[in-house]
Amino acid sequence: xxxxxxxxxxxxxxxxxxxxxxxxxxxxxxxxxxxxxxxxxxxxxxxxxxxxxxxxxxxxxxxxxxxxxxxxxxxxxxxxxxxxxxxxxxxxxxxxxxxxxxxxxxxxxxxxxxxxxxxxxxxxxxxxxxxxxxxxxxxxxxxxxxxxxxxxxxxxxxxxxxxxxxxxxxxxxxxxxxxxxxxxxxxxxxxxxxxxxxxxxxxxxxxxxxxxxxxxxxxxxxxxxxxxxxxxxxxxxxxxxxxxxxxxxxxxxxxxxxxxxxxxxxxxxxxxxxxxxxxxxxxxxxxxxxxxxxxxxxxxxxxxxxxxxxxxxxxxxxxxxxxxxxxxxxxxxxxxxxxxxxxxxxxxxxxxxxxxxxxxxxxxxxxxxxxxx
Amino acid sequence: xxxxxxxxxxxxxxxxxxxxxxxxxxxxxxxxxxxxxxxxxxxxxxxxxxxxxxxxxxxxxxxxxxxxxxxxxxxxxxxxxxxxxxxxxxxxxxxxxxxxxxxxxxxxxxxxxxxxxxxxxxxxxxxxxxxxxxxxxxxxxxxxxxxxxxxxxxxxxxxxxxxxxxxxxxxxxxxxxxxxxxxxxxxxxxxxxxxxxxxxxxxxxxxxxxxxxxxxxxxxxxxxxxxxxxxxxxxxxxxxxxxxxxxxxxxxxxxxxxxxxxxxxxxxxxxxxxxxxxxxxxxxxxxxxxxxxx
Numbered sequence: 001x002x003x004x005x006x007x008x009x010x011x012x013x014x015x016x017x018x019x020x021x022x023x024x025x026x027x028x029x030x031x032x033x034x035x036x037x038x039x040x041x042x043x044x045x046x047x048x049x050x051x052x053x054x055x056x057x058x059x060x061x062x063x064x065x066x067x068x069x070x071x072x073x074x075x076x077x078x079x080x081x082x083x084x085x086x087x088x089x090x091x092x093x094x095x096x097x098x099x100x101x102x103x104x105x106x107x108x109x110x111x112x113x114x115x116x117x118x119x120x121x122x123x124x125x126x127x128x129x130x131x132x133x134x135x136x137x138x139x140x141x142x143x144x145x146x147x148x149x150x151x152x153x154x155x156x157x158x159x160x161x162x163x164x165x166x167x168x169x170x171x172x173x174x175x176x177x178x179x180x181x182x183x184x185x186x187x188x189x190x191x192x193x194x195x196x197x198x199x200x201x202x203x204x205x206x207x208x209x210x211x212x213x214x215x216x217x218x219x220x221x222x223x224x225x226x227x228x229x230x231x232x233x234x235x236x237x238x239x240x241x242x243x244x245x246x247x248x249x250x251x252x253x254x255x256x257x258x259x260x261x262x263x264x265x266x267x268x269x270x271x272x273x274x275x276x277x278x279x280x281x282x283x284x285x286x287x288x289x290x291x292x293x294x295x296x297x298x299x300x301x302x303x304x305x306x307x308x309x310x311x312x313x314x315x316x317x318x319x320x321x322x323x324x325x326x327x328x329x330x331x332x333x334x335x336x337x338x339x340x341x342x343x344x345x346x347x348x349x350x351x352x353x354x355x356x357x358x359x360x361x362x363x364x365x366x367x368x369x370x371x372x373x
Numbered sequence: 374x375x376x377x378x379x380x381x382x383x384x385x386x387x388x389x390x391x392x393x394x395x396x397x398x399x400x401x402x403x404x405x406x407x408x409x410x411x412x413x414x415x416x417x418x419x420x421x422x423x424x425x426x427x428x429x430x431x432x433x434x435x436x437x438x439x440x441x442x443x444x445x446x447x448x449x450x451x452x453x454x455x456x457x458x459x460x461x462x463x464x465x466x467x468x469x470x471x472x473x474x475x476x477x478x479x480x481x482x483x484x485x486x487x488x489x490x491x492x493x494x495x496x497x498x499x500x501x502x503x504x505x506x507x508x509x510x511x512x513x514x515x516x517x518x519x520x521x522x523x524x525x526x527x528x529x530x531x532x533x534x535x536x537x538x539x540x541x542x543x544x545x546x547x548x549x550x551x552x553x554x555x556x557x558x559x560x561x562x563x564x565x566x567x568x569x570x571x572x573x574x575x576x577x578x579x580x581x582x583x584x585x586x587x588x589x590x591x592x593x594x595x596x597x598x599x600x601x602x603x604x605x606x607x608x609x610x611x612x613x614x615x616x617x618x619x620x621x622x623x624x625x626x627x628x629x630x631x632x633x634x635x636x637x638x639x640x641x642x643x644x645x646x647x648x649x650x651x652x653x654x655x656x657x658x659x660x661x662x663x664x665x666x667x
Contacts, residue, residue, distance in 0.1 A: 100563035
């Protein structure tokens with residue numbers, strides 16, 4: 001069990017490309033932190049620097065209070081699960097899991113006990129004498145996790161461990177990782193490009209872009225209070241609708257005017273705008289697909305035309321476009337519509353939509369930061 | 374109607390394809406059999422001649438009139454034993470040292486990133502294009518100054534064969550490149566040193582290329598003639614089998630030594646044949662495996 005502290009960590013490759021810029025993060029003991037971001041954002045590089053597989057160009061990394069910049073991976077007290085499992089193909093599952101313990105010269109009876117314990121937790125006892133090639137993707141990933149588990153390390157590093165699995169298996173393994181985390185009760189650093197994984201697994205999420213941290217926060221924080229436009233669009237599926245609009249201030253009350261329709265900004269958001277005294281002007285308005293709804297008759301609304309209707313089971317994702325051609329996604333619970341209404345939702349169908357003022361997001365047009373957080 | 378003719382036409386095409394495949398396969402196999410016979414004839418002749426005891430000179434027939442082991446027994450009353458031992462020592466020592474150097478070199482170039490890595494590889498590639506024969510005179514001078522010629526040719530020859538072995542890294546580096554680097558990283562996280570990664574993870578996975586490297590390292594000195602003759606320079610004690618037996622083919626000796634020469638040839642071929650028969654699977658895998666990414 002250990003804390004991990006990264007201070008001004010920087011990675012510059014030989015070709016002068018800066019992969020990670022001044023990365024500052026304090027990971028508490030037993031915390032599950034997820035690094036998430038698009039390809040090339042530096043999340044894996046940062047994890048590999050913590051592991052000692054990548055040299056640090058500048059800054060310090062501390063594990064349990066000890067600076068580990070110059071320590072070999074084996075001396076850092078970490079265990080790591082790789083994206084492609086990285087199982088040793090010429091060894092059986094048992095030998096794969098026992099490999100690190102044998103290098104430590106642990107007595108065979110203790111090795112046997114640890115390996116069989118891990119295998120039991122992961123449900124791979126029946127496969128211990130098989131070679132990795134005789135296992136399915138999910139079983140291989142369990143072996144990889146088992147190999148990391150038996151080391152009883154202070155920090156558990158996972159580099160996109162579910163990326164190579166199919167969607168069904170990924171969901172199953174995600175749940176297993178949550179259970180495993182409860183059993184191991186150690187510090188986890190998990191890298192993924194999948195925001196669903198990040199949201200479901202992490203105590204805190206570190207969202208990265210081009211080597212910079214965009215925001216660090218709990219899943220609720222980054223979802224409800226995105227620090228900038230990038231985070232707002234990256235977190236949440238389908239992604240947040242962004243539209244250029246005017247922010248109006250009349251008698252101390254705020255309004256937005258998307259597509260020429262004046263809508264009030266209600267509740268907490270309105271109060272926060274007033275508290276920050278945000279000036280009126282051009283802004284970028286963000287509305288998540290679930291915060292746009294079909295307007296009731298007589299309600300102030302925006303006319304749109306349906307382009308694509310994606311039936312997701314419990315909900316519909318309606319891809320619509322406004323009169324000026326702006327494309328939006330609206331998420332409608334299936335239960336809110338009658339069967340006849342659902343059948344009407346075909347390409348070209350005219351609809352009226354409105355925004356929930358309470359949950360709108362307001363971003364500065366120039367620097368794309370959130371205007372109220 | 375259309376439904377009936379379509380499968381019939383497709384069946385006809387299928388039959389035509391099958392027939393043309395059979396014909397081409399037959400031609401290929403006949404050619405391969407002929408080539409095998411052509412290649413085998415000299416070996417068969419040598420084996421048969423080695424058992425001929427009615428005469429020792431070259432004759433106009435292949436199958437001996439009288440069979441016996443005399444030529445093989447005679448071998449052991451000559452310097453053949455010494456030459457054979459010299460060759461074996463040179464080939465074995467070279468095979469071991471060269472394999473270690475080549476594998477270490479290949480692993481280093483495949484896994485480590487350091488300044489001048491690429492220029493070094495290019496330099497060795499260009500250097501390898503010059504025939505080794507160009508260095509013969511200077512090598513002889515150097516070895517002579519070191520006292521490693523003639524009767525001391527064995528260590529001298531080992532030095533010559535081993536000296537440039539690092540340059541033969543290309544095939545095995547290509548093979549190592551195909552082994553995912555994440556295996557090295559996983560092993561390093563598991564607590565292995567770089568050396569442990571090499572011999573516990575990489576080498577067991579690269580068995581074909583290790584065997585290929587050992588075989589090629591063994592074969593070159595086992596069959597070498599030019600360097601061995603130059604460096605042993607007429608001293609029987611420093612000769613290998615190729616040089617020693619070559620002397621039996623001189624005009625003044627061939628009449629007495631031809632069948633003995635054939636028996637010596639058979640004895641020389643035996644270890645190599647056994648090695649190849651046992652390891653040919655790995656040898657082929659090694660050559661093709663390296664070629665994929667070489």
